[in-house]
Amino acid sequence: MSLLERTISEIAPPDEAAMAAARRRLDGLTKPLGSLGRLEEVAERLGGITREPFPSVSPRSVVVMAGDHGVTAEGVSAFPSEVTAQMVYNFLRGGAGINVLARLADARVRVVDVGVAADLAHPGLDRRRVRPGTANLAEGPAMSREEAVQALEAGIEVAGEEIEGGARLLCLGDMGIGNTTPASAIIAAFSGLPPRDLVGHGCGVDGDGVRRKAEVIDKALRVNAPDPADALDVLHKVGGLEIAGLAGVVLGAAARR
Numbered sequence: 001m002s003l004l005e006r007t008i009s010e011i012a013p014p015d016e017a018a019m020a021a022a023r024r025r026l027d028g029l030t031k032p033l034g035s036l037g038r039l040e041e042v043a044e045r046l047g048g049i050t051r052e053p054f055p056s057v058s059p060r061s062v063v064v065m066a067g068d069h070g071v072t073a074e075g076v077s078a079f080p081s082e083v084t085a086q087m088v089y090n091f092l093r094g095g096a097g098i099n100v101l102a103r104l105a106d107a108r109v110r111v112v113d114v115g116v117a118a119d120l121a122h123p124g125l126d127r128r129r130v131r132p133g134t135a136n137l138a139e140g141p142a143m144s145r146e147e148a149v150q151a152l153e154a155g156i157e158v159a160g161e162e163i164e165g166g167a168r169l170l171c172l173g174d175m176g177i178g179n180t181t182p183a184s185a186i187i188a189a190f191s192g193l194p195p196r197d198l199v200g201h202g203c204g205v206d207g208d209g210v211r212r213k214a215e216v217i218d219k220a221l222r223v224n225a226p227d228p229a230d231a232l233d234v235l236h237k238v239g240g241l242e243i244a245g246l247a248g249v250v251l252g253a254a255a256r257r
Contacts, residue, residue: 011251018047
């Protein structure tokens with residue numbers, strides 16, 4: 001059994017008894033019932049995930065996965081792919097927005113290169129590059145099925161290492177110029193919604209750029225015909241390496257509750 005298969009087999013539903021105990025405690029606090037809104041739902045859900053009515057969420061880690069995208073050749077981004085590497089170095093220097101937020105939340109930041117096109121060198125970088133960026137998904141699959149599995153398993157491994165190191169909560173971050181295009185393509189593949197209803201401005205493209213993104217995704221879906229009943233088929237055909245890495249982190253965290 002592969003690491004991916006084993007991890008998926010270990011994922012269980014949230015613990016109903018722990019969720020009920022968390023709800024009873026919340027309802028017993030000196031406040032109107034449900035007055036903390038979404039925060040109460042999150043607290044109850046955390047109880048079910050961890051099987052602990054009063055779970056701890058410290059220490060915590062932010063895992064930032066980075067990868068480049070061949071689809072930038074279609075003009076879907078306001079910035080060139082080289083910015084991915086520049087931002088990775090900014091994360092490693094502690095100068096990005098996520099670094100500030102992580103410091104405020106007392107969380108460590110782990111930066112993982114799962115598919116950056118540039119050859120990065122930094123002592124703080126976790127290098128797990130599957131390939132130097134995806135292929136252009138408008139012309140064919142973004143990556144092979146095997147590469148998608150490799151990126152997923154890289155994420156599972158990172159999650160396991162963070163948890164073994166004491167992390168009780170994992171947060172997700174991504175870096176990859178052009179990655180809102182595969183993100184929208186994935187949603188389109190699973191939902192059946194037209195890409196024009198899903199794309200946005202990303203990091204600053206104008207109205208023509210948004211229309212171009214929708215057209216590129218339309219073409220990618222026609223060229224690749226991803227099967228929404230097969231998540232791995234969608235991921236390798238129209239996804240991204242950092243998206244796969246983050247999906248692996250989610251699976252790894254879920255398996256470890």
